[in-house]
Every structure is written in structure tokens, then in C-alpha cells.
Amino acid sequence: MTRGFFEAFGHDPEGIWAAPGRLNIIGEFTDYNDGFVLPMAIEAVTTAAVARRHDDVIRVSSSGAPATTTPIASSRICNLTPGNTASWSSYAFGVVWAMTEAGHAIGGVDVFIESNVPIGAGLSSSAALECALGLALRDLFASTISLQDLALLCQRAENAYVGVASGIMDQTASLCCTAGHAIEFDTRSGEIEQVNFDLSAAGLELLVIDTQVHHQLATSAYGDRRSACELAAKAIGVKALRDATLADLDKIPDDVVRRRARHVITENERVLSVAALLRSKRFIEVGPILSAGHQSLKDDFEVSCAELDLAVDTATHAGAFGARMIGGGFGGCVIALIRSEDQRTIERSVTAAFASDGFTPPRIFGALPSPGAHRVM
Ligand code: ADP
Numbered sequence: 200m201t202r203g204f205f206e207a208f209g210h211d212p213e214g215i216w217a218a219p220g221r222l223n224i225i226g227e228f229t230d231y232n233d234g235f236v237l238p239m240a241i242e243a244v245t246t247a248a249v250a251r252r253h254d255d256v257i258r259v260s261s262s263g264a265p266a267t268t269t270p271i272a273s274s275r276i277c278n279l280t281p282g283n284t285a286s287w288s289s290y291a292f293g294v295v296w297a298m299t300e301a302g303h304a305i306g307g308v309d310v311f312i313e314s315n316v317p318i319g320a321g322l323s324s325s326a327a328l329e330c331a332l333g334l335a336l337r338d339l340f341a342s343t344i345s346l347q348d349l350a351l352l353c354q355r356a357e358n359a360y361v362g363v364a365s366g367i368m369d370q371t372a373s374l375c376c377t378a379g380h381a382i383e384f385d386t387r388s389g390e391i392e393q394v395n396f397d398l399s400a401a402g403l404e405l406l407v408i409d410t411q412v413h414h415q416l417a418t419s420a421y422g423d424r425r426s427a428c429e430l431a432a433k434a435i436g437v438k439a440l441r442d443a444t445l446a447d448l449d450k451i452p453d454d455v456v457r458r459r460a461r462h463v464i465t466e467n468e469r470v471l472s473v474a475a476l477l478r479s480k481r482f483i484e485v486g487p488i489l490s491a492g493h494q495s496l497k498d499d500f501e502v503s504c505a506e507l508d509l510a511v512d513t514a515t516h517a518g519a520f521g522a523r524m525i526g527g528g529f530g531g532c533v534i535a536l537i538r539s540e541d542q543r544t545i546e547r548s549v550t551a552a553f554a555s556d557g558f559t560p561p562r563i564f565g566a567l568p569s570p571g572a573h574r575v576m
Pocket residue numbers: 245261262263264265286287288290312313314317318319320321322323324325326328
């Protein structure tokens with residue numbers, strides 16, 4: 200893990216920090232409606248190997264950077280300005296900028312990033328990168344920052360520096376999750392609760408089916424759905440859809456807006472139901488709720504696509520207890536709750552179904568609730 204750092208900078212790092220990708224078990228599009236989400240960390244991590252420098256220069260390099268970018272990006276910390284590049288290095292620079300802006304005395308560093316979190320698949324490689332570096336900088340320069348405050352700083356890096364409007368779930372999950380647990384996270388109050396989800400002890404796992412497709416619609420649909428939710432909250436007369444109930448739906452005149460709101464309201468209830476099931480260790484009963492979530496994303500929120508539906512249907516027919524698309528939609532991943540011993544059979548069925556429909560072969564792997572960000576060496 201230190202070789203890439205040495206090759207880039209010609210000396211050894213002081214330490215290596217890792218932060219995982221995450222998947223959200225249930226609670227899709229609830230975050231910007233002040234609602235609940237239930238993420239867990241996955242095994243795949245991004246590592247940041249870091250060494251302090253004697254000046255205020257930050258140099259970053261990544262084995263996962265596109266070949267077209269310069270191998271090492273660098274800047275003086277005092278020259279970092281939000282929004283002037285769309286390059287991958289902005290995710291790293293943004294973290295330094297946000298921590299500096301918040302008054303922490305961050306000095307110059309050399310940083311080498313490596314990752315096995317799939318990029319752009321909805322497993323949050325961006326938060327994994329920010330959090331690995333954020334944790335390193337906290338340990339080296341600003342040890343008093345709490346993990347939840349660090350999550351806010353990493354989110355600010357992404358929102359204000361990179362210019363991507365994303366919620367607080369990803370960074371919170373990457374930093375605060377623990378092995379064998381999901382976190383029930385109230386995005387309004389910021390409260391988090393560790394909920395036991397020891398799948399492996401129960402002989403279960405979540406199968407991640409990465410369709411490897413990204414349909415163009417995703418970007419425009421995000422803003423469109425967000426506005427529909429705001430309209431719905433206004434029509435109902437609540438601050439956010441978190442405060443609405445199914446009975447309120449009659450107050451929304453427009454059919455499409457009403458269905459968008461119905462997804463958010465029922466999805467919030469699904470998060471609470473799943474969290475309650477986990478607390479009583481009734482893991483298998485989570486399956487049908489995942490499938491109900493998918494149906495709602497497909498029919499009411501209308502963000503699914505043929506590949507996602509095929510993955511959900513095939514996995515379920517092949518023995519999964521339930522499955523749903525995760526992330527922004529129009530591509531990305533599906534998760535399916537399965538018995539570990541059924542993994543091969545389900546994988547084969549899904550792969551065969553994709554081949555027979557002429558879709559790109561999916562990438563399939565098992566996921567268990569894994570540790571959050573930590574120092575590796
Ligand atoms: P995701 O769902 O994976 O978070 P995003 O579009 O939010 O997708 O973030 C992906 C972007 O984050 C990449 O395009 C790249 O700019 C940056 N990134 C993530 N991981 C790495 C890495 N290992 N090396 C370089 N850049 C990375």
C-alpha cells in the first residue's frame with residue numbers, strides 16, 4: 200500500500216487511513232426531505248497514504264485517476280478556491296479547503312489515494328476518498344474534530360468546493376458505521392443510532408448487482424424529483440415531506456407530484472419498519488420491504504430502468520428474500536438480501552438474464568456491514 204506513495208513522491212508516508220464505500224439498505228430520496236436513512240459500510244475502501252510537509256503545499260496522486268490527468272496535482276493551501284476545477288483532485292483539495300475554512304490549521308501534505316470502491320456506481324467512492332483523507336488530516340492536525348463534524352466538513356468539500364449537491368448520508372456512513380451494524384440516521388436532527396445487522400452470523404448477505412449502466416436521465420431527474428418534493432411539501436403545508444402522512448396526499452392536486460410524495464412518505468415508513476426488524480433480529484423479513492421500496496421507486500418515483508428491474512426480478516425469482524435498486528436511479532446498483540449459500544445460483548441467474556436481454560454483463564459481489572473509517576498503519 201505504500202509503494203504507490205513512494206513511486207509518486209520518492210519517500211514513505213507517515214500513515215495510511217482507510218474509509219469505506221457505503222450502501223443504503225433502505226431510505227432512497229428521503230435525505231433531502233428531512234427523513235431517515237439506514238446505510239451500512241461495505242468492505243471496499245479507499246485509502247489515503249499521507250505524509251506531512253514543511254510548507255503549505257498539498258500534492259495529491261491517485262492510482263484511480265483518469266489517465267488523462269496529471270499524475271500529481273498540487274496547490275498551495277492558501278490558493279485553494281472552490282469551483283475552479285472539475286478534476287478528481289478537487290475531492291481531495293476540497294477537504295483541505297473545508298477544514299482550513301473551518302479554522303483548523305492544516306499544513307502541507309503529500310497524499311496518495313488507492314481504492315477498490317467502484318467509481319460512480321452509487322457506492323460513494325467520492326465520500327470514501329473525502330473521508331479517508333479527512334480522517335488522516337484530523338489525526339495529523341486537528342484531533343478534536345468529532346466524526347460527525349468531520350462528515351459535515353467532507354460534505355462541504357463536495358458541495359461547495361467540487362460543486363456537487365449531495366446530502367450528508369454518505370460521509371456520515373463512511374465515518375460512523377461499525378462492523379456488523381447499520382446506522383439509523385435521522386437526517387433532520389443528525390442523530391445516529393447503531394443498529395445490529397450481523398448478517399454473516401445469520402448466514403445472510405446483501406448481494407450487490409452493479410448493472411454498470413448510467414442512463415443520461417439521472418442528472419436531470421434528480422433536480423426534477425427534488426422540486427416535485429418541495430412542491431408537494433408546500434401543497435400539504437409542511438416544512439418537509441418528513442412531516443407528512445399518507446392522509447395528506449389528497450391535498451396535492453397534481454397526480455405526478457402526488458406519486459413522488461407518496462414514495463417519500465412510504466419510504467420513510469419503510470426505513471422505520473426495517474430498523475425495527477433489525478432490532479428484533481428478524482433479518483429475513485427485511486426482504487419484502489426492500490422489494491416494496493423498489494416497486495415504489497419504479498412506479499411512484501419513476502427512477503428505475505430495464506436493467507435495474509431485470510436484476511430485481513431475476514434475483515427474487517432465483518431465491519433472494521427481496522431486492523431493490525439503490526442510488527439515484529437510471530442505472531447503478533441493485534441490492535438483494537440472500538442466503539450466502541445461494542450467492543452462486545443467484546449470480547448465475549442474473550448474469551444469464553442480462554445476457555439473454557443483450558445488456559452489459561453486471562458486476563456482482565457480496566456485501567456485509569463493515570467497519571467505518573480507520574487508521575490502517
Ligand atoms: P460515487 O457514487 O462513486 O460517489 P461520484 O460521481 O459521486 O460517484 O464520485 C466519483 C468521482 O469521485 C470520480 O469521478 C472522481 O472524480 C472521484 N474519485 C472517486 N474515487 C477516486 C479515486 N480512487 N481516485 C481518483 N478520483 C476518485
